[in-house]
Amino acid sequence: TAAARGAVVLTRVRALALTGTGARVRDELTGEEGEIRARAVINASGVWADGLVDGIRIRPSRGTHLVLRPDCLGPLPAGLHIPIPGESNRFVLVLPQDDGRVYVGLTDEPVQGAVPDVAEAPETDIGFLLDVLGSVVDVPVRRDDVVGAFAGLRPLLDTTAGTGASARTADISRRHAVLTSSEGVVTVVGGKLTTYRRMAEDAVDTAVRVRGLAAGP
Ligand SMILES: Cc1cc2nc3c(=O)[nH]c(=O)nc-3n(C[C@H](O)[C@H](O)[C@H](O)COP(=O)(O)OP(=O)(O)OC[C@H]3O[C@@H](n4cnc5c(N)ncnc54)[C@H](O)[C@@H]3O)c2cc1C
Known part of the structure; x- marks a missing residue:
């Protein structure tokens, strides 16, 4: 335009x-x-x-998604909203794709230090998302069911400096x-x-x- x-x-x-x-x-x-x-x-x-x-x-916050191989959760006619254990207002979404793969995400993790040109998904994020998924589904989903992962950094404006407010990126305004x-x-x-x-x-x-x-x- x-x-x-x-x-x-x-x-x-x-x-x-x-x-x-x-x-x-x-x-x-x-x-x-x-x-x-x-x-x-x-x-x-x-x-x-x-x-x-x-x-x-800026307080960068990393959001990671997993890509699960097709069929590892069985037939999935709709997406899921899974409440994150111990949190009052955060969810992990399970999003079936047309080709059978399933996206699972996302995290909200503070990133310290220099901001990378390309964000990468660490194993801790992958483990966290698999744990949340495992808290509601009967079928075990393992690390080798994860065929990919991708991450982005939310550009959150730090308005909490010196206020004593929460240090969690999940609590910073969007x-x-x-x-x-x-x-x-x-x-x-x-x-x-x-x-x-x-x-x-x-x-x-x-x-x-x-x-x-x-x-x-
Ligand atoms: C994990 C995650 C979850 C999100 N969830 C949602 C959601 O649920 N709903 C929603 O609506 N949005 C969502 N967003 C979007 C997000 O919150 C932002 O609003 C949006 O991506 C920021 O747009 P922007 O144009 O400010 O920055 P960007 O899209 O990052 O664009 C900045 C641009 O500036 C360029 N740049 C940086 N430095 C320089 C430089 N020195 N010289 C020249 N160019 C430079 C970069 O290359 C980039 O192209 C999400 C984003 C992430 C990462």
């Missing part, structure tokens, strides 16, 4: 540093670096957002936030895929206001 409306879209280009009026960037294929000047800069880099501006802290740095960079972070339209609207409205841009319908 943006390209159809005249935007220039650069892929394989990494933002190295941002200011309110531009970015230092590097072409990851050629290694060439350069500057882009802009009237407004919006940082929408997800779980990596706090590496580009000061003053915000709502999005729009924050403006002292340099004038507008960051939009958190939120959900299903709220992308509202996130975009809030970020653009903020950029228009903060940068004094002319904008119309």
Whole structure:
């Protein structure tokens, strides 16, 4: 949509540093670096957002899904919601696929340290999901029934620092936030895929206001 409306879209280009009026960037294929000047800069880099501006802290939360081989649970005409033992409002979903494989997920685990480019599913997540599944199904599902696993990192905004509030990522809000740095960079972070339209609207409205841009319908 943006390209159809005249935007220039650069892929394989990494933002190295941002200011309110531009970015230092590097072409990851050629290694060439350069500057882009802009009237407004919006940082929408997800779980990596706090590496580009000061003053915000992301608490990445890993969500892992398993892929089970077809038929290991027998015929499954519908999905399952399995309450996680000991939790009041968390569930593991069991989602049968058209080809017979079954997805089971997902976890909500804090990730410490540097944010990886590609999240990986550790054995602890795989064991946790198999244990929750095993708490309700009669058929034993074993490690070798797991033919794959994949993970993503939720970009949760840490609003708990210094408040003494829960350190669990499961308790952090999934709502999005729009924050403006002292340099004038507008960051939009958190939120959900299903709220992308509202996130975009809030970020653009903020950029228009903060940068004094002319904008119309
Ligand atoms: C485990 C998990 C569960 C989820 N569950 C739900 C759900 O139930 N419902 C729902 O609606 N949504 C869900 N989501 C979606 C999620 O919560 C986010 O809202 C969404 O993925 C974040 O979108 P985003 O555009 O902010 O970030 P992203 O989609 O991560 O996009 C950020 C982009 O910025 C790029 N980037 C990063 N750093 C740089 C840089 N320096 N230079 C250039 N580019 C850069 C990245 O390559 C990436 O393309 C889930 C996500 C995960 C991981």
